[in-house]
Amino acid sequence: MTPLTSLRTSEDEIEIINQLLLPHTTEWLPINSIPDAYDAIKSMKIRGAPAIASLASLSIAQNLSRVLKESPPPKYSGAHLDPLLDYLFTSRPTAVNLGAAIKRLRGKLDLLVKNGWEDTRALAQEIIKEARLVADEDVDRNRLMSKHGAEWLLADIAKHEKELENGKTNVLTVCNTGSLATSGYGTALGLITHLFETGNLNNAYYTQTAPYHQGSRLTSFELISLGAPSVMICDTMVGSLFQRFNIHAVVVGADRIAKNGDTANKIGTYNAAVLAARHKIPFIVVAPVSTVDLDIPNGSYIPIEQRAAIEACLVRGALHPISPATTDPAQAVVMMTPSNIDLVSGVYNPSFDVTPAELITAIVTEKGVAVKDGAAEFDLSSIV
Numbered sequence: 167m168t169p170l171t172s173l174r175t176s177e178d179e180i181e182i183i184n185q186l187l188l189p190h191t192t193e194w195l196p197i198n199s200i201p202d203a204y205d206a207i208k209s210m211k212i213r214g215a216p217a218i219a220s221l222a223s224l225s226i227a228q229n230l231s232r233v234l235k236e237s238p239p240p241k242y243s244g245a246h247l248d249p250l251l252d253y254l255f256t257s258r259p260t261a262v263n264l265g266a267a268i269k270r271l272r273g274k275l276d277l278l279v280k281n282g283w284e285d286t287r288a289l290a291q292e293i294i295k296e297a298r299l300v301a302d303e304d305v306d307r308n309r310l311m312s313k314h315g316a317e318w319l320l321a322d323i324a325k326h327e328k329e330l331e332n333g334k335t336n337v338l339t340v341c342n343t344g345s346l347a348t349s350g351y352g353t354a355l356g357l358i359t360h361l362f363e364t365g366n367l368n369n370a371y372y373t374q375t376a377p378y379h380q381g382s383r384l385t386s387f388e389l390i391s392l393g394a395p396s397v398m399i400c401d402t403m404v405g406s407l408f409q410r411f412n413i414h415a416v417v418v419g420a421d422r423i424a425k426n427g428d429t430a431n432k433i434g435t436y437n438a439a440v441l442a443a444r445h446k447i448p449f450i451v452v453a454p455v456s457t458v459d460l461d462i463p464n465g466s467y468i469p470i471e472q473r474a475a476i477e478a479c480l481v482r483g484a485l486h487p488i489s490p491a492t493t494d495p496a497q498a499v500v501m502m503t504p505s506n507i508d509l510v511s512g513v514y515n516p517s518f519d520v521t522p523a524e525l526i527t528a529i530v531t532e533k534g535v536a537v538k539d540g541a542a543e544f545d546l547s548s549i550v
Protein backbone atom coordinates (compact mmCIF):
# COMPACT_ATOMS: atom_id res chain seq x y z
CA MET A 167 0.00 0.00 0.00
CA THR A 168 1.35 3.43 -0.93
CA PRO A 169 2.40 5.21 2.28
CA LEU A 170 -0.08 7.96 3.15
CA THR A 171 1.18 11.50 2.73
CA SER A 172 -0.26 15.01 2.45
CA LEU A 173 1.50 15.80 -0.82
CA ARG A 174 3.43 14.24 -3.69
CA THR A 175 5.77 15.65 -6.33
CA SER A 176 7.18 14.62 -9.67
CA GLU A 177 9.83 16.94 -11.13
CA ASP A 178 8.15 20.37 -10.94
CA GLU A 179 4.67 18.94 -10.50
CA ILE A 180 3.13 19.21 -7.00
CA GLU A 181 -0.13 17.58 -5.86
CA ILE A 182 -1.86 17.65 -2.45
CA ILE A 183 -4.70 15.58 -1.09
CA ASN A 184 -7.69 17.92 -0.62
CA GLN A 185 -8.21 17.29 3.11
CA LEU A 186 -11.52 19.14 3.10
CA LEU A 187 -13.01 16.13 1.26
CA LEU A 188 -11.42 13.35 3.39
CA PRO A 189 -12.29 10.72 4.47
CA HIS A 190 -15.01 10.10 1.91
CA THR A 191 -13.22 11.41 -1.17
CA THR A 192 -9.52 11.17 -1.97
CA GLU A 193 -8.92 13.93 -4.51
CA TRP A 194 -5.39 14.94 -5.55
CA LEU A 195 -5.22 18.65 -6.34
CA PRO A 196 -2.45 20.09 -8.57
CA ILE A 197 -0.56 23.08 -7.17
CA ASN A 198 0.63 25.08 -10.17
CA SER A 199 1.70 28.35 -8.58
CA ILE A 200 2.51 30.12 -5.34
CA PRO A 201 -1.03 31.58 -5.19
CA ASP A 202 -2.32 28.01 -5.52
CA ALA A 203 -0.16 27.01 -2.53
CA TYR A 204 -1.32 30.05 -0.54
CA ASP A 205 -4.99 29.20 -1.18
CA ALA A 206 -4.51 25.54 -0.30
CA ILE A 207 -2.90 26.48 3.04
CA LYS A 208 -5.30 29.32 3.89
CA SER A 209 -8.43 27.25 3.10
CA MET A 210 -6.96 24.19 4.90
CA LYS A 211 -7.09 21.92 1.87
CA ILE A 212 -3.67 21.06 3.29
CA ARG A 213 -2.99 21.65 7.02
CA GLY A 214 -0.59 20.59 9.70
CA ALA A 215 2.45 22.67 10.56
CA PRO A 216 5.13 20.54 8.81
CA ALA A 217 2.96 19.88 5.73
CA ILE A 218 2.27 23.60 5.36
CA ALA A 219 6.03 24.33 5.46
CA SER A 220 6.73 21.58 2.90
CA LEU A 221 4.13 22.84 0.43
CA ALA A 222 5.26 26.45 0.75
CA SER A 223 8.89 25.45 0.12
CA LEU A 224 8.05 23.19 -2.81
CA SER A 225 5.95 25.93 -4.42
CA ILE A 226 8.95 28.27 -4.21
CA ALA A 227 11.13 25.60 -5.86
CA GLN A 228 8.51 25.14 -8.58
CA ASN A 229 8.39 28.88 -9.22
CA LEU A 230 12.16 29.21 -9.48
CA SER A 231 12.48 26.14 -11.66
CA ARG A 232 9.90 27.45 -14.12
CA VAL A 233 11.42 30.93 -14.26
CA LEU A 234 14.82 29.34 -14.95
CA LYS A 235 13.38 27.79 -18.07
CA GLU A 236 12.75 31.27 -19.43
CA SER A 237 15.66 32.56 -21.45
CA PRO A 238 17.52 34.44 -20.51
CA PRO A 239 16.56 33.95 -16.82
CA PRO A 240 16.16 37.26 -14.97
CA LYS A 241 18.95 38.48 -12.71
CA TYR A 242 18.33 36.86 -9.31
CA SER A 243 18.38 38.65 -6.00
CA GLY A 244 16.06 38.87 -3.01
CA ALA A 245 13.92 41.18 -5.13
CA HIS A 246 12.30 38.25 -6.94
CA LEU A 247 12.00 35.88 -4.02
CA ASP A 248 11.25 38.16 -1.06
CA PRO A 249 7.68 39.19 -1.96
CA LEU A 250 6.81 35.55 -2.71
CA LEU A 251 8.16 34.42 0.68
CA ASP A 252 6.35 37.27 2.49
CA TYR A 253 3.06 36.38 0.76
CA LEU A 254 3.25 32.69 1.70
CA PHE A 255 4.15 33.60 5.30
CA THR A 256 0.78 35.35 5.78
CA SER A 257 -1.27 32.26 4.90
CA ARG A 258 -1.48 30.89 8.49
CA PRO A 259 0.19 32.75 11.37
CA THR A 260 0.32 30.37 14.33
CA ALA A 261 2.45 27.49 13.03
CA VAL A 262 6.10 28.56 13.13
CA ASN A 263 7.32 25.83 10.74
CA LEU A 264 6.18 27.89 7.75
CA GLY A 265 8.11 30.90 8.98
CA ALA A 266 11.15 28.73 9.78
CA ALA A 267 11.16 27.30 6.24
CA ILE A 268 10.86 30.75 4.70
CA LYS A 269 13.63 32.09 6.97
CA ARG A 270 15.79 29.12 5.89
CA LEU A 271 15.31 29.82 2.16
CA ARG A 272 15.90 33.53 2.62
CA GLY A 273 19.04 32.78 4.60
CA LYS A 274 20.31 30.44 1.88
CA LEU A 275 19.74 33.13 -0.77
CA ASP A 276 21.50 35.80 1.29
CA LEU A 277 24.47 33.48 1.90
CA LEU A 278 24.81 32.64 -1.78
CA VAL A 279 24.56 36.27 -2.91
CA LYS A 280 27.00 37.31 -0.14
CA ASN A 281 29.45 34.66 -1.41
CA GLY A 282 29.24 36.26 -4.83
CA TRP A 283 27.03 33.76 -6.60
CA GLU A 284 26.46 35.81 -9.72
CA ASP A 285 25.36 32.94 -11.96
CA THR A 286 21.58 33.21 -11.80
CA ARG A 287 20.92 29.67 -12.90
CA ALA A 288 23.29 28.10 -10.35
CA LEU A 289 21.98 30.32 -7.55
CA ALA A 290 18.39 29.39 -8.26
CA GLN A 291 19.30 25.69 -8.45
CA GLU A 292 20.78 25.92 -4.94
CA ILE A 293 17.57 27.49 -3.61
CA ILE A 294 15.53 24.77 -5.33
CA LYS A 295 17.65 22.08 -3.66
CA GLU A 296 17.19 23.69 -0.22
CA ALA A 297 13.43 24.04 -0.74
CA ARG A 298 13.09 20.37 -1.67
CA LEU A 299 15.16 19.41 1.39
CA VAL A 300 12.53 21.04 3.66
CA ALA A 301 10.00 18.44 2.46
CA ASP A 302 12.38 15.50 2.06
CA GLU A 303 13.84 15.75 5.59
CA ASP A 304 10.41 15.49 7.22
CA VAL A 305 9.70 11.73 7.13
CA ASP A 306 13.02 10.56 8.60
CA ARG A 307 12.77 13.27 11.26
CA ASN A 308 9.26 12.11 12.19
CA ARG A 309 10.33 8.48 12.55
CA LEU A 310 13.22 9.53 14.81
CA MET A 311 11.16 11.73 17.14
CA SER A 312 8.42 9.08 17.28
CA LYS A 313 10.97 6.48 18.41
CA HIS A 314 12.43 8.86 21.02
CA GLY A 315 8.97 9.63 22.39
CA ALA A 316 7.67 6.05 22.44
CA GLU A 317 10.80 4.74 24.16
CA TRP A 318 10.65 7.54 26.75
CA LEU A 319 6.97 6.76 27.48
CA LEU A 320 7.56 3.00 27.88
CA ALA A 321 10.53 3.68 30.17
CA ASP A 322 8.45 6.13 32.23
CA ILE A 323 5.64 3.58 32.62
CA ALA A 324 8.14 0.95 33.74
CA LYS A 325 9.90 3.37 36.12
CA HIS A 326 6.61 4.20 37.84
CA GLU A 327 5.48 0.55 37.71
CA LYS A 328 2.20 1.55 36.07
CA GLU A 329 -0.30 -1.15 35.17
CA LEU A 330 -0.53 -1.80 31.44
CA GLU A 331 -3.65 -3.11 29.68
CA ASN A 332 -3.10 -6.44 27.94
CA GLY A 333 0.57 -5.64 28.47
CA LYS A 334 0.21 -2.57 26.29
CA THR A 335 -0.45 1.19 26.48
CA ASN A 336 -3.52 3.37 26.06
CA VAL A 337 -2.83 6.87 24.76
CA LEU A 338 -5.03 9.84 23.87
CA THR A 339 -4.26 12.29 21.09
CA VAL A 340 -5.92 15.50 19.87
CA CYS A 341 -6.38 16.63 16.26
CA ASN A 342 -4.38 15.06 13.44
CA THR A 343 -0.62 14.89 13.54
CA GLY A 344 0.02 11.98 11.21
CA SER A 345 1.00 11.57 7.57
CA LEU A 346 -1.75 14.01 6.57
CA ALA A 347 -0.16 16.75 8.69
CA THR A 348 3.39 16.08 7.49
CA SER A 349 5.27 14.60 4.55
CA GLY A 350 4.76 11.18 6.15
CA TYR A 351 4.65 9.10 9.38
CA GLY A 352 3.65 12.04 11.57
CA THR A 353 4.69 13.50 14.90
CA ALA A 354 2.41 12.65 17.85
CA LEU A 355 0.55 10.16 15.68
CA GLY A 356 3.98 8.94 14.60
CA LEU A 357 4.73 8.11 18.24
CA ILE A 358 1.44 6.18 18.40
CA THR A 359 2.33 4.44 15.13
CA HIS A 360 5.70 3.43 16.61
CA LEU A 361 3.95 2.00 19.68
CA PHE A 362 1.66 0.01 17.36
CA GLU A 363 4.49 -1.19 15.13
CA THR A 364 6.45 -2.41 18.18
CA GLY A 365 3.47 -4.24 19.71
CA ASN A 366 3.01 -1.74 22.56
CA LEU A 367 -0.36 -0.16 21.68
CA ASN A 368 -3.56 -1.38 23.31
CA ASN A 369 -5.75 1.52 22.14
CA ALA A 370 -5.22 4.91 20.51
CA TYR A 371 -7.98 7.23 21.71
CA TYR A 372 -8.52 10.46 19.77
CA THR A 373 -10.85 13.42 20.01
CA GLN A 374 -13.06 14.43 17.10
CA THR A 375 -11.49 17.93 17.29
CA ALA A 376 -14.37 20.13 16.22
CA PRO A 377 -15.01 22.27 14.26
CA TYR A 378 -12.68 21.14 11.43
CA HIS A 379 -12.83 17.53 12.73
CA GLN A 380 -9.19 16.66 12.10
CA GLY A 381 -9.75 13.75 14.52
CA SER A 382 -13.01 12.21 13.33
CA ARG A 383 -12.13 12.71 9.64
CA LEU A 384 -8.34 12.46 9.37
CA THR A 385 -6.92 10.65 12.42
CA SER A 386 -9.63 7.99 12.12
CA PHE A 387 -8.74 7.62 8.41
CA GLU A 388 -5.06 7.17 9.25
CA LEU A 389 -5.46 4.79 12.21
CA ILE A 390 -7.97 2.61 10.36
CA SER A 391 -5.70 2.56 7.28
CA LEU A 392 -2.85 1.50 9.58
CA GLY A 393 -4.97 -1.22 11.19
CA ALA A 394 -4.22 0.20 14.65
CA PRO A 395 -6.74 -0.33 17.49
CA SER A 396 -8.43 3.04 17.97
CA VAL A 397 -11.36 4.67 19.76
CA MET A 398 -12.88 8.03 18.82
CA ILE A 399 -14.35 10.28 21.52
CA CYS A 400 -16.17 13.60 21.36
CA ASP A 401 -14.15 16.60 22.56
CA THR A 402 -16.37 16.82 25.68
CA MET A 403 -15.55 13.25 26.76
CA VAL A 404 -11.87 13.63 27.73
CA GLY A 405 -12.63 13.94 31.46
CA SER A 406 -14.93 10.93 31.45
CA LEU A 407 -12.32 8.91 29.56
CA PHE A 408 -9.70 9.71 32.22
CA GLN A 409 -12.15 8.86 35.02
CA ARG A 410 -13.10 5.45 33.62
CA PHE A 411 -10.13 4.19 31.60
CA ASN A 412 -6.46 3.50 32.27
CA ILE A 413 -4.82 6.10 30.02
CA HIS A 414 -1.01 6.06 30.14
CA ALA A 415 -0.31 9.35 28.32
CA VAL A 416 -1.72 12.19 26.29
CA VAL A 417 0.41 12.70 23.16
CA VAL A 418 -0.10 15.82 21.03
CA GLY A 419 1.61 17.78 18.27
CA ALA A 420 2.48 21.46 18.24
CA ASP A 421 2.28 24.49 16.01
CA ARG A 422 4.70 26.63 17.96
CA ILE A 423 6.73 25.96 21.13
CA ALA A 424 8.03 28.99 23.01
CA LYS A 425 11.47 29.10 24.65
CA ASN A 426 10.08 28.09 28.08
CA GLY A 427 8.09 25.18 26.63
CA ASP A 428 4.63 26.83 26.46
CA THR A 429 3.01 25.14 23.46
CA ALA A 430 0.40 26.27 20.95
CA ASN A 431 -1.58 23.44 19.45
CA LYS A 432 -5.07 22.69 18.18
CA ILE A 433 -7.91 24.15 20.21
CA GLY A 434 -8.87 21.65 22.91
CA THR A 435 -5.28 20.68 23.71
CA TYR A 436 -5.21 22.91 26.81
CA ASN A 437 -8.43 21.30 28.06
CA ALA A 438 -6.82 17.86 27.76
CA ALA A 439 -3.68 19.11 29.54
CA VAL A 440 -5.63 20.42 32.53
CA LEU A 441 -7.56 17.16 32.83
CA ALA A 442 -4.38 15.10 32.40
CA ALA A 443 -2.79 17.01 35.29
CA ARG A 444 -5.89 16.37 37.41
CA HIS A 445 -5.57 12.64 36.71
CA LYS A 446 -1.75 12.56 36.92
CA ILE A 447 -1.41 11.40 33.31
CA PRO A 448 1.85 12.34 31.51
CA PHE A 449 1.33 15.00 28.81
CA ILE A 450 3.78 14.70 25.92
CA VAL A 451 4.35 17.18 23.08
CA VAL A 452 5.97 15.79 19.91
CA ALA A 453 7.23 18.17 17.21
CA PRO A 454 10.24 18.84 14.95
CA VAL A 455 12.92 21.31 16.00
CA SER A 456 11.50 23.70 13.36
CA THR A 457 8.41 24.09 15.61
CA VAL A 458 10.45 25.54 18.48
CA ASP A 459 10.52 29.36 18.46
CA LEU A 460 13.38 30.44 20.71
CA ASP A 461 12.70 34.08 19.75
CA ILE A 462 9.67 34.21 22.04
CA PRO A 463 10.06 33.76 25.81
CA ASN A 464 6.62 32.27 26.52
CA GLY A 465 3.26 31.37 25.01
CA SER A 466 1.68 34.81 25.44
CA TYR A 467 3.63 35.94 22.36
CA ILE A 468 2.18 33.27 20.07
CA PRO A 469 -0.38 34.72 17.61
CA ILE A 470 -3.58 32.68 17.76
CA GLU A 471 -5.37 32.39 14.40
CA GLN A 472 -9.12 32.93 14.48
CA ARG A 473 -10.91 30.97 11.78
CA ALA A 474 -14.08 32.24 10.09
CA ALA A 475 -17.14 32.00 12.34
CA ILE A 476 -19.04 30.07 9.67
CA GLU A 477 -16.55 27.17 10.02
CA ALA A 478 -17.75 26.66 13.61
CA CYS A 479 -21.35 26.52 12.41
CA LEU A 480 -20.94 24.01 9.63
CA VAL A 481 -21.10 20.24 9.91
CA ARG A 482 -19.19 18.92 6.87
CA GLY A 483 -21.67 17.49 4.41
CA ALA A 484 -24.64 19.25 6.02
CA LEU A 485 -26.58 21.60 3.79
CA HIS A 486 -27.05 24.42 6.29
CA PRO A 487 -25.25 25.95 9.29
CA ILE A 488 -26.28 24.24 12.53
CA SER A 489 -26.68 27.50 14.41
CA PRO A 490 -28.44 30.86 13.98
CA ALA A 491 -25.43 32.47 15.72
CA THR A 492 -24.13 35.37 13.71
CA THR A 493 -21.36 34.43 11.31
CA ASP A 494 -20.82 37.98 10.05
CA PRO A 495 -17.06 38.21 9.39
CA ALA A 496 -17.23 41.90 10.37
CA GLN A 497 -18.08 40.81 13.92
CA ALA A 498 -15.15 38.57 14.59
CA VAL A 499 -11.80 38.49 16.31
CA VAL A 500 -9.21 38.33 13.51
CA MET A 501 -6.20 37.36 15.60
CA MET A 502 -5.46 36.93 19.27
CA THR A 503 -2.16 38.52 20.31
CA PRO A 504 -1.03 40.07 23.63
CA SER A 505 -2.50 43.36 22.43
CA ASN A 506 -5.72 42.20 20.76
CA ILE A 507 -8.16 40.00 22.63
CA ASP A 508 -11.39 41.92 22.10
CA LEU A 509 -14.13 39.43 21.38
CA VAL A 510 -16.88 41.04 19.33
CA SER A 511 -18.30 38.13 17.41
CA GLY A 512 -21.31 35.94 18.11
CA VAL A 513 -18.98 32.98 17.46
CA TYR A 514 -15.59 32.52 19.12
CA ASN A 515 -13.52 30.28 16.84
CA PRO A 516 -9.80 30.22 17.76
CA SER A 517 -7.96 27.53 15.83
CA PHE A 518 -5.37 26.98 18.59
CA ASP A 519 -4.82 27.33 22.33
CA VAL A 520 -1.65 27.54 24.44
CA THR A 521 -0.74 24.89 27.02
CA PRO A 522 1.60 26.30 29.70
CA ALA A 523 4.88 24.46 30.29
CA GLU A 524 3.81 23.61 33.85
CA LEU A 525 1.17 21.21 32.44
CA ILE A 526 3.58 19.49 30.02
CA THR A 527 5.57 16.44 31.19
CA ALA A 528 7.92 16.03 28.21
CA ILE A 529 8.72 17.70 24.90
CA VAL A 530 10.08 15.45 22.14
CA THR A 531 11.91 16.44 18.95
CA GLU A 532 14.11 14.50 16.51
CA LYS A 533 17.03 15.49 18.78
CA GLY A 534 15.63 13.82 21.92
CA VAL A 535 13.35 14.28 24.93
CA ALA A 536 13.32 17.23 27.36
CA VAL A 537 11.73 17.03 30.82
CA LYS A 538 11.52 19.70 33.51
CA ASP A 539 13.06 17.73 36.46
CA GLY A 540 10.93 19.68 38.93
CA ALA A 541 11.44 23.07 37.28
CA ALA A 542 8.42 25.17 36.31
CA GLU A 543 9.65 25.62 32.75
CA PHE A 544 11.71 23.74 30.17
CA ASP A 545 15.29 24.19 29.11
CA LEU A 546 14.98 23.06 25.49
CA SER A 547 18.66 23.50 24.63
CA SER A 548 19.29 19.74 24.54
CA ILE A 549 16.59 19.05 21.95
CA VAL A 550 16.86 21.92 19.46
Ligand SMILES: CSC[C@H]1O[C@H](OP(=O)(O)O)[C@H](O)[C@@H]1O
Pocket residue numbers: 213214215216341342343344347348353354380418419420421431432433517
Ligand atom coordinates in the same frame (compact mmCIF):
# COMPACT_ATOMS: atom_id res chain seq x y z
C1 LIG B 1 2.11 17.89 13.06
S1 LIG B 1 0.78 18.94 12.75
C2 LIG B 1 0.89 20.12 14.01
C3 LIG B 1 -0.46 20.76 14.33
O1 LIG B 1 -1.17 21.31 13.17
C4 LIG B 1 -2.59 21.10 13.36
O2 LIG B 1 -3.33 22.28 13.15
P1 LIG B 1 -4.13 22.48 11.75
O3 LIG B 1 -4.86 21.19 11.47
O4 LIG B 1 -5.07 23.65 12.02
O5 LIG B 1 -3.07 22.82 10.74
C5 LIG B 1 -2.69 20.70 14.81
O6 LIG B 1 -2.62 21.82 15.68
C6 LIG B 1 -1.47 19.82 14.94
O7 LIG B 1 -1.16 19.46 16.23
